[in-house]
Amino acid sequence: MKVKLITLGCPKNLVDSEHLHGGLLARGVEFTDEAAEAQAIIINTCGFIESAKEESIETILDAVAMKEEGRVEKVIVTGCLSQRYGEELRSEIPEIDALYGNRDLNSIVSSMARDLRARRELHGERHLLTPKHYAYLKISEGCEHPCTFCAIPGIRGGFRSTPVPELVTQAQKLAEQSVRELVLIAQDSTQYGLDLDGSQQLPALLRALAQVDGIEWLRLMYAYPWHMTDEIIAALAETEKVCAYLDMPVQHTSNRILKRMARRITAEKQHAVIEKLRARIPGLTLRTSLIVGFPGESEQEFAELYDYVADGHFDRLGVFTYSAEENTPAARFEDDVPEPVKRERQDLLIQAQADSLEEKNQAFLGRRVRVLIDEYDPAAGVFRGRSEGDCPEIDNTVLVRGVCRVGAFYDVELCRAGAYELEGEVVAAEPSASPAGGTLHIPVIPNGT
Secondary structure (H helix, E strand, O other), X not given: OEEEEEEOOOHHHHHHHHHHHHHHHOOOOEEOOOHHHOOEEEEEEOOOOHHHHHHHHHHHHHHHHHHHOOOOOEEEEEEHHHHHHHHHHHHHOOOOOEEOOOOOHHHXXXXXXXXXXXXXXXXXXXXXXXXXXXXXXXXXXXXXXXXXXXXXXXXXXXXXXXXXXXXXXXXXXXXXXXXXXXXXXXXXXXXXXXXXXXXXXXXXXXXXXXXXOOOOEEEEOOOXXXXXXXXXXXXXXXXXXXXXXXXXXXXXXXXXXXXXXXXXXXXXXXXXXXXXXXXXOOOOEEEEEEEEOOOOOOHHHHHHHHHHHHOOOOOEEEEEEOOOOOOOHHHHOOOOOOHHHHHHHHHHHHHHHHHHHHHHHHHHOOOEEEEEEEEEEOOOOEXXXXXXXXXXXXXXXXXXXXXXXXXXXXXXXXXXXXXXXXXXXXXXXXXHHOHHHOOOEOOOOOOOO
């Protein structure tokens, strides 16, 4: 059987798809990127917010249409949307051949395995769907925070940490596949280990992963500010290979809104954590996520949030408009901020962040930064890479001119800076980036650039 696997949503979903892909591949299933060549389409859905649900449903309907036209034989749906709305999907789209939740990867593998004797549970099989030089490492699953706007606990279940030895083994296997950067993901990475023995084990995990040969960068995502401790900050600052980068979603800066969100932290404490991080980690790049238009958000509260962003407290930023999610406490609140106002506030924050970031980036001109090359852009005649201050897929890029190899590190001297891009020339390469390490690509630089 040939299968086309479509993954929607966050990196945690992507990791699930990688394990599903690896398990099916090991059992004789072939994969294709072309729907026209596939006998079955598997859709790993997202059901987090309204826009993600709409995208998932549209993708399912597109696949069902292909089935009705005789272009594919089966449509299989898994992931967060089917975990959350399985019965509704069965009723509304009966053309779906099989529905699985996001905890049913073994069932999908068993049902599709060619060899009945191979119908065993997944045992670490994983096929990377990212470029081979970076990978996501999911350190835990689920969430138990009471945030009133969030449906994740109901979708992903309670918080469950993967023990340190298992994660080190996974990291070693990834390093053997030429992975150089590990992006650590969870619903709350700072809670890691509390469910195992009652202690925060994130510092121990970071130090253990830093010992894995071949891994050069460790990047921490989804750090909940309420759980941020001095011990975690020390581990981030002192552990070799940990990037001076942190994703810490704060959601808002108003005490009243934070309380309505049940974030368990005050704006003052949140700001103190940010100040402590910056004092302890020189050159820290801080990413966060904000929600605008939360029920009851006043003009004054938004203005305070806007000023905080405009003052440059964040280096990378995602801004979301509030949408009520079924079976969450906030869904019972009066959604009293009109949609046009939500979108206007979102636009204002994005522009304030862009202005702040462009000003910050000017300070990088003439400096050398270490860059990991992600890809070659033939249209522009440059390589695209990232500094340690940029996470794959969501953050800024560095345009690099010179002779480079994808997946290798280079020292780059920066000569141009915008809000979301830096540009520079290669001045030095690590030993593994030499011609003996792989194919070199020489960009053709257009005249006049």
